[in-house]
Amino acid sequence: MPRITEARREARRDQIRAAALRSFAAKGYQRTSIADVVTESGLSAGAIYGHYADKGELFAAVAQHVLSRRDDEIAAASHEGVPPSPYEILVLLTGGMARDLADGRVLVQLWSESTVDPALRAVVQRVVGSVRGVLGDALRNWFATRPDLAPDGPDAAAQLLLPVVMGLGQAFIMQRALLEDFDPDAYLAAAEAVLPR
Amino acid sequence: MPRITEARREARRDQIRAAALRSFAAKGYQRTSIADVVTESGLSAGAIYGHYADKGELFAAVAQHVLSRRDDEIAAASHEGVPPSPYEILVLLTGGMARDLADGRVLVQLWSESTVDPALRAVVQRVVGSVRGVLGDALRNWFATRPDLAPDGPDAAAQLLLPVVMGLGQAFIMQRALLEDFDPDAYLAAAEAVLPR
DNA sequence: GTCTATACGGAGATAGAC
DNA sequence: GTCTATCTCCGTATAGAC
Numbered sequence: 001m002p003r004i005t006e007a008r009r010e011a012r013r014d015q016i017r018a019a020a021l022r023s024f025a026a027k028g029y030q031r032t033s034i035a036d037v038v039t040e041s042g043l044s045a046g047a048i049y050g051h052y053a054d055k056g057e058l059f060a061a062v063a064q065h066v067l068s069r070r071d072d073e074i075a076a077a078s079h080e081g082v083p084p085s086p087y088e089i090l091v092l093l094t095g096g097m098a099r100d101l102a103d104g105r106v107l108v109q110l111w112s113e114s115t116v117d118p119a120l121r122a123v124v125q126r127v128v129g130s131v132r133g134v135l136g137d138a139l140r141n142w143f144a145t146r147p148d149l150a151p152d153g154p155d156a157a158a159q160l161l162l163p164v165v166m167g168l169g170q171a172f173i174m175q176r177a178l179l180e181d182f183d184p185d186a187y188l189a190a191a192e193a194v195l196p197r
Numbered sequence: 198m199p200r201i202t203e204a205r206r207e208a209r210r211d212q213i214r215a216a217a218l219r220s221f222a223a224k225g226y227q228r229t230s231i232a233d234v235v236t237e238s239g240l241s242a243g244a245i246y247g248h249y250a251d252k253g254e255l256f257a258a259v260a261q262h263v264l265s266r267r268d269d270e271i272a273a274a275s276h277e278g279v280p281p282s283p284y285e286i287l288v289l290l291t292g293g294m295a296r297d298l299a300d301g302r303v304l305v306q307l308w309s310e311s312t313v314d315p316a317l318r319a320v321v322q323r324v325v326g327s328v329r330g331v332l333g334d335a336l337r338n339w340f341a342t343r344p345d346l347a348p349d350g351p352d353a354a355a356q357l358l359l360p361v362v363m364g365l366g367q368a369f370i371m372q373r374a375l376l377e378d379f380d381p382d383a384y385l386a387a388a389e390a391v392l393p394r
Numbered sequence: 395g396t397c398t399a400t401a402c403g404g405a406g407a408t409a410g411a412c
Numbered sequence: 413g414t415c416t417a418t419c420t421c422c423g424t425a426t427a428g429a430c
Contacts, residue, residue: 031313033422033423034423034425045426047395112306115305116225117225121377128376163388166368167365167388171365175367186357187364190358231405240415244415246406252406397428397429403423404423406420406421408418408419410416
């Protein structure tokens with residue numbers, strides 16, 4: 001396989017994903033027609049179906065792409081230098097989202113779709129599992145430096161706290177996407193006040 | 198207006214809403230056709246359009262109905278007897294959801310739709326405002342009994358904590374709706390560990 | 395690989411009888 | 413108010429040329 005061709009192929013797929021992401025964010029996944037993605041991408045229907053079997057597969061690819069970068073960021077941060085605190089981990093989690101996605105709309109749509117679509121549900125399950133792992137690691141590392149806060153050991157402390165950190169991250173994304181008057185700083189300040197330091 | 202007729206009308210509207218709720222929970226709002234609601238309700242298309250102008254209005258009515266149930270539960274609890282603690286408030290908020298999966302799924306779908314549909318967005322804004330008010334009240338009441346935890350007064354303490362309690366509630370609903378292996382008890386235990394007591 | 399053009403099915407909404 | 417029947421549009425996905 002010639003690498004030029006392969007690189008071009010991936011570039012084209014990326015072009016399609018990017019156009020789809022913009023379209024989904026603007027109109028929502030269901031309301032977005034292939035014609036919309038055609039317009040947004042400057043390509044044709046044929047070109048799109050040449051790369052993705054159907055609309056659902058395209059959405060899954062977009063979602064997968066967006067989500068996969070969270071893992072890397074957190075893993076990187078928790079393995080270099082001083083372990084980040086739970087609050088800092090939350091900031092990493094939400095900050096990355098904010099950078100990648102203009103807003104979290106598409107993620108909220110993904111969550112919604114995955115309540116009724118088994119294929120998307122599988123994508124979400126897998127990524128959540130992975131985030132849990134990375135997040136758990138990061139928390140464990142931090143609790144290891146603070147034995148005073150982990151009487152039953154860093155493992156137990158991390159396991160206990162995990163759902164809260166995940167939940168606060170998800171809720172941040174949702175509220176930012178949903179509420180006209182959402183105040184990120186107030187939200188994070190509230191989180192900082194309750195998370196262990 | 199004869200009241201029998203009015204009561205019958207409301208009963209019929211309720212029958213339609215209930216059928217729509219079941220359908221939406223099973224297939225998702227967008228994937229649910231009017232034909233599905235017809236089947237589920239045992240009525241006809243004509244009957245449904247006699248009560249709701251279009252599919253969107255029906256969804257708004259279903260969502261409004263689901264949301265108002267939450268509001269009532271919290272308001273009732275916070276006005277009777279000892280002020281519930283933040284953790285107890287969270288349990289109240291999520292308790293209704295834990296009983297029935299349908300409500301949770303439809304709520305997640307509502308959040309998703311409201312990222313792209315102005316009419317639904319307005320519904321969400323309004324109800325969130327109301328929940329904020331009720332929740333804020335409840336938190337203020339509790340902090341008033343615990344001045345040791347509210348150095349700047351119960352108002353400030355309640356304001357600070359509010360986003361976290363709301364967020365944890367929303368995230369509970371979402372995780373319950375979409376994670377196969379969601380553990381409500383572990384989630385609430387984690388919340389209890391971080392919330393002030 | 396990509397384009398243009400289109401087949402095909404399905405969904406929302408209405409008309410008109412009862 | 414409700415039913416049956418149907419109209420009309422729109423969206424997905426494909427066929428075939430280049």
